Amino acid sequence: MASSRRQYPFHLIEPKWQQYWEIQQIFRAWNPGEPVPENHPFAQRHGAHSMAAGRKAPPKFYILDMFPYPSGAGLHVGHPEGYTATDILARYKRACGFNVLHPMGWDAFGLPAEQYAVKTGQHPRQTTEQNIATFKRQIQSLGFSYDWSRELATTDPDYFKWTQWIFLKLYNSWFNPETNKAEPIETLKYPAELQSGSVGRASSRADSGDGSSVASPHQNLESARHAYRDSKRLAYVSEQPVWWCEQLGTVLANEEVVDGKSEVGGFPVVRKPMRQWMLRITAYAGKLLSDLDTIDWSDSLKEMQRNWIGRSEGAEVDFQIFGQTAKIRVFTTRPDTLFGATYMVLAPEHRLVDEIATEDRWQAVEDYRERTVRKSDLERTELAKEKTGVFTGAYAINPVNGQKIPIWIADYVLASYGTGAIMAVPAHDTRDFEFATKFNLPVVQVVQPLDPKTDWRGFVEDGTSVNSTGPEISITGLPTAEAKKKIAAWLEANGLGRKTVNYKLRDWLFSRQRYWGEPFPIVWKHGPDGQSHHEALPESALPVLPPELTDYKPTATGEPPLARAKDWVNLPDGSTRETNTMPQWAGSCWYYLRYLDSKNAYAFVGKEVESYWMSSRGHQSAPFSATEKNAPTNVGGYTPQGVDLYVGGTEHAVLHLLYARFWHKVLFDLGYVSTPEPFFKLVNQGLILGEDGQKMSKSRGNVVNPDDILADYGADAFRLYEMFLGPLQDTKPWSTRNVEGVYRFLGRVWRLFVDEKSETEFEQAETTAGTSSRACQSAEVRGFTSAATNLLNLIKLDSVIKDVTARPSQLKTLHACIKKVTEDLDGLRFNTAISALMVFVNEAMTWETKPVSVLRDLLVLIQPFAPHLAEELWAKLNLAFSLQPLALPYAPWPKFNPALLVESEMEIPVQVNGKLRDVIKVPADADNAAIEKAAKASEKVQPFIAGKTIKKIIVVPKKLVNIVIG
């Protein structure tokens, strides 16, 4: 920073008010039934009994930030962008009379702390606590109005006790397709063969619903029932290939694997099958998709979730295998192209491959499968890669025309989607076409493009069916949509297939081989026959704490580090604990609910409290924004509810936001929460790039440290700058130079109020006292604050601030500002709200007399943006004019009065053929005829219309005149 004089003493003002807010608990949010101390400003504004039972509480507003992962690097300038936006809104809503819930906490489990532990032996909890302390100090130095009494960390046993509790709810529930809801597992009826004493064909493993699992040779009824229930739970166990990283000695989640290498360190990873816990998120695919229509999120975000869920409508069709009893079921979105199916493809992992491959093809098939398994997903799906595959030797019968078509295996067909098998229609599918071209398979046209010039080869859009007549069914001549319907109906009627919906969404792999995560509340019981099964621990056993270890490395066998703690793992009754831990996403799935009632020892959240904050009519008492487009209201039969505004980065578009919605919906089905969606309105803040327009990164050396900005310009300037940068949602480059612009603005606000001479005296006194350094503040906070207050009291108000009635022009300036700032805050347009404040201040600087009333309103308007400066000036005004108002954060938001903006004259632009020629002044009450007359009389307009025929004159009332000439 240029070593210039401070615009104003923010270095004293900011710590002073931050400490005041904390000691007075100014930003405590009050729960229903909670007694509010009489001297708290909330009580002064709303009444001491406003939250008492049976009283109608003030409307709530729940405004939430995505809580940060407290990394060792500390805060970067991207964090405060969202936090400032939410804080401004929180302060604005508080001033508008809402009971505002604005909490902060820590998403504190995670790999970095664990890796540090592996390297140094320092317990991850210690690392985590240090990082939280840094983050908290940095966040608090920005003056956010968080209710810190609700602070939580996902790593607190009091918190993850309830994460484990929710897991038990998932474990003890199943999804009932008939009610389309999660229900307690007890409501699950056993199939007929498990109801009597007979031992039936029960599947012994997680059942994917295709009824194909092989029955165990011998099981008694009890264990068969057990297995059946286990296969239906929302939390279940299955054997899954996962990413294993030898160098890191751990398994990695998909999102930690980038381009076939570990995101951390760039080490190679391999697929390895392991026993895993899964969460049945796929059961909710339909609801997760359709309920997007009921919430106010950006189009792009909703689209990302839609793509991730990936719904496609189509049909399943059974193909008889030639010469065998087995059938192959395929999924297709284009049943209308069935006549063009000239071959079939199975995924190499498809379970029928073994059965159908002929002897002469066996070796080729086996070789191909071998190669496929070794390939990573990346290699399999790599862009523009050549198609590969081998013929199995077997044939299938096309059910519509009886044709014998070859069955291939190829890795472009994924085992995990649909049925793992496709009918290939090379004429009308790009991938099938490539494959057919490479292996010389026949290509038969069955769809005619509407435009006859379009080549039908590789034509994948809708058209008209051709060559589609078989012995029993014909769809030739039908448009695609109708052809689909007709063929689907025929398939269904003949038992050959049925309409279905498929989703790309997969079940959520929920276990990690980590130390620093929530242990599962699960034990394994080992039967005498060598069989073992899992059982839930009772709620009374929660929280399940992780054992203390000295070595955090995963074991050589790939077992989780928890397995090292033998005393912890082995229980007296011979059972053993589950040694996996939950993924980092678990804690963030429900933290917004814990904030509501973070100290509750008896429930994850109290019922009444949940209902007040999540489903009382906050939106109705004050619409978020009347002007907002696309704000869904009352969609799907219920008023949108939940968190009123959630702000965070796009990086969580599909994972956190999908997982949290899923958990919330399960809790809703089970009756624990009162809304089907957690987040009513969600906004993604845009990325802040480096000064060079590149993404900020250490390697580029363009990272801006918030602490530096704070030291040079203060928190208020930092807040203001982040908001003035541009629209919240946009990506925008950082510019330290531009910080000076808003910093100067705050200096002008300061000089609008204070007497310059007294400030000079203050500066001399400060130099003598030597308290100018920020460093001394932490040492003796109280001493610092009283010294700072004494110094600041030397600064007096400007003598032209008087208790006089404001002039009409002054009121006009003020109310234009009130209007603009209010509307812009409702629309989250912080940058233009700030420019409106600048316009006001620029104007007010020229006033020879400054009415107190106007300046007080100004401070209420500025308070959300620059709270420290506003508080200091507010205090000075109150002192000088002996006022005893509410604490500034609770002072009512000024009400815009349109009558004050009325002018006696208005300016009307006059156009000739749409081109501006003059701006005329007419009386405010002039009617259209008078305006038209004045426009034609204008001297500047005359030359353009003289001698021309006037074809038409458009007068937009009070707005504009356009004279159209020939």
Next chain:
RNA sequence: GCCGGUGUGGCGAAAUGGCAGACGCACAGGACUUAAAAUCCUGGGACCGUAAAAAGUCGUGUGAGUUCGAGUCUCACCACCGGCACCA
């Protein structure tokens, strides 16, 4: 390839279909100062003019269209950003 978004001065940006460029940065000139910093005032899209003005012409990625009137609406195209990517 598919989906979503964005294109406006030297820069960040602003404009319910109605005066394009508010507000701010940078810049230039002036005031204050021994001087500098800070502060205050003034100027500014481009072109063409002029001693200086005025007037005029052009101008919101490109090309068409709708309209009395388009940065804004429609269509096509181009560029950039983000997401997904053999999902049948």
